[in-house]
Amino acid sequence: MTGTRPLDATPEHEAAASETAILTIDLDALLANYRRLRKLAAPAECAAVVKADAYGLGLGQAAPALARAGCKTFFVATLGEAQALRQLLPHATIYVFAGLMPATAEFFHQHDLRPVLNSAEEIREWAGFSASKGETLPCAVHIDSGMNRLGLSAEEVDAVAGARDLWSVLKLSLVMSHLACADEPTHPKSEVQRKAFDRLRARLPKALASLANSAGILLGPDYAYDLVRPGIALYGGKPHREGTNPFLPVVHLKGRILQVRTVAAGETVGYGATRRLQQSSRVAIVSVGYADGLFRSLSAKDDEESLVVYIGSHAAPILGRVSMDLITIDVTFVPETASRRGQWVELIGPNVSAQELARHAGTIDYEVLTNLGRRALRRYIGG
Numbered sequence: 437m438t439g440t441r442p443l444d445a446t447p448e449h450e451a452a453a454s455e456t457a458i459l460t461i462d463l464d465a466l467l468a469n470y471r472r473l474r475k476l477a478a479p480a481e482c483a484a485v486v487k488a489d490a491y492g493l494g495l496g497q498a499a500p501a502l503a504r505a506g507c508k509t510f511f512v513a514t515l516g517e518a519q520a521l522r523q524l525l526p527h528a529t530i531y532v533f534a535g536l537m538p539a540t541a542e543f544f545h546q547h548d549l550r551p552v553l554n555s556a557e558e559i560r561e562w563a564g565f566s567a568s569k570g571e572t573l574p575c576a577v578h579i580d581s582g583m584n585r586l587g588l589s590a591e592e593v594d595a596v597a598g599a600r601d602l603w604s605v606l607k608l609s610l611v612m613s614h615l616a617c618a619d620e621p622t623h624p625k626s627e628v629q630r631k632a633f634d635r636l637r638a639r640l641p642k643a644l645a646s647l648a649n650s651a652g653i654l655l656g657p658d659y660a661y662d663l664v665r666p667g668i669a670l671y672g673g674k675p676h677r678e679g680t681n682p683f684l685p686v687v688h689l690k691g692r693i694l695q696v697r698t699v700a701a702g703e704t705v706g707y708g709a710t711r712r713l714q715q716s717s718r719v720a721i722v723s724v725g726y727a728d729g730l731f732r733s734l735s736a737k738d739d740e741e742s743l744v745v746y747i748g749s750h751a752a753p754i755l756g757r758v759s760m761d762l763i764t765i766d767v768t769f770v771p772e773t774a775s776r777r778g779q780w781v782e783l784i785g786p787n788v789s790a791q792e793l794a795r796h797a798g799t800i801d802y803e804v805l806t807n808l809g810r811r812a813l814r815r816y817i818g819g
């Protein structure tokens with residue numbers, strides 16, 4: 437090839453000329469994260485939480501890839517998600533966090549799904565259903581160890597613990613609880629919850645135990661028990677608030693420069709005229725907005741620190757309001773050859789983590805991933 441090579445020689449340049457946004461999901465990175473978590477938690481089994489369409493990345497691609505890497509147990513939030521997953525993975529063990537809604541036992545049974553039972557009432561219902569089928573059907577029991585969200589309270593554990601008639605007709609395949617503050621490694625609540633979990637599960641029939649989400653796995657072996665339930669770390673999120681992220685980015689979002697203009701000092705940029713330029717600036721208009729997951733709260737008015745996005749290795753901060761389809765970025769200090777019409781701009785990727793984007797938007801990377809939108813061209817690589 438003669439002539440100048442694009443600065444950012446990623447495959448985006450070979451993508452269809454008509455595309456304005458590309459969301460690349462790197463399944464090799466997903467699997468590397470899975471293997472890393474499995475190693476951290478060993479000898480515990482490493483399950484995968486694939487609720488909310490695998491945190492927005494695509495259940496249809498993520499779940500089969502994880503299964504090929506050896507993952508056998510999956511968690512989803514809802515029955516609808518469980519049904520979709522069962523079609524993808526006929527032999528996987530699938531748990532449903534939402535538990536047993538009234539009149540759904542038959543559906544669980546038909547699709548070989550396991551409810552995570554969240555109350556004594558649900559346990560009684562599942563036991564009754566099991567007995568009516570003449571089978572001992574598997575299920576998990578969720579103990580609330582101090583988060584006060586889903587799960588059996590200590591009193592409820594006591595109430596059902598001695599009920600032989602219940603436990604003899606169902607198969608307690610997992611006892612689990614969930615940590616409230618594991619993202620803060622020194623928070624004292626994690627240990628308080630771990631002790632409560634041990635105290636309460638000792639009253640129930642013997643079963644495999646599970647306490648750790650992604651952040652819990654990073655708290656060390658005391659939290660791994662028999663099975664761990666990572667979600668966000670698989671998808672390249674950052675489980676602990678402090679320190680560096682040990683997991684690889686999986687999501688890459690790129691948009692395109694549609695126009696570049698020079699704007700005089702004193703002029704304003706975008707809706708609401710919230711950003712007044714202090715100096716004459718080169719401004720690039722980029723083809724992604726809040727409909728693509730770039731939250732409107734990333735808008736940066738005068739004197740606000742804004743998210744910095746990248747063109748190759750060149751940094752360019754967001755200027756003014758984020759609109760539905762567009763953002764404006766300051767390319768005054770980006771070489772003109774790198775900031776032309778048609779150039780690709782990294783919004784999420786190796787230089788702009790989902791966590792960094794989230795920090796600027798006043799949210800967490802979980803919400804960034806589950807809000808990526810459906811407009812960008814989705815590409816899956818690796819796996």
Ligand SMILES: *Cc1c(COP(=O)(O)O)cnc(C)c1O
Binds near residue numbers: 650667
């Ligand atoms: C979502 C969820 C997980 C996974 O949490 P991450 O922080 O994403 O690792 C684990 N357990 C329960 C009960 C959950 O709801």
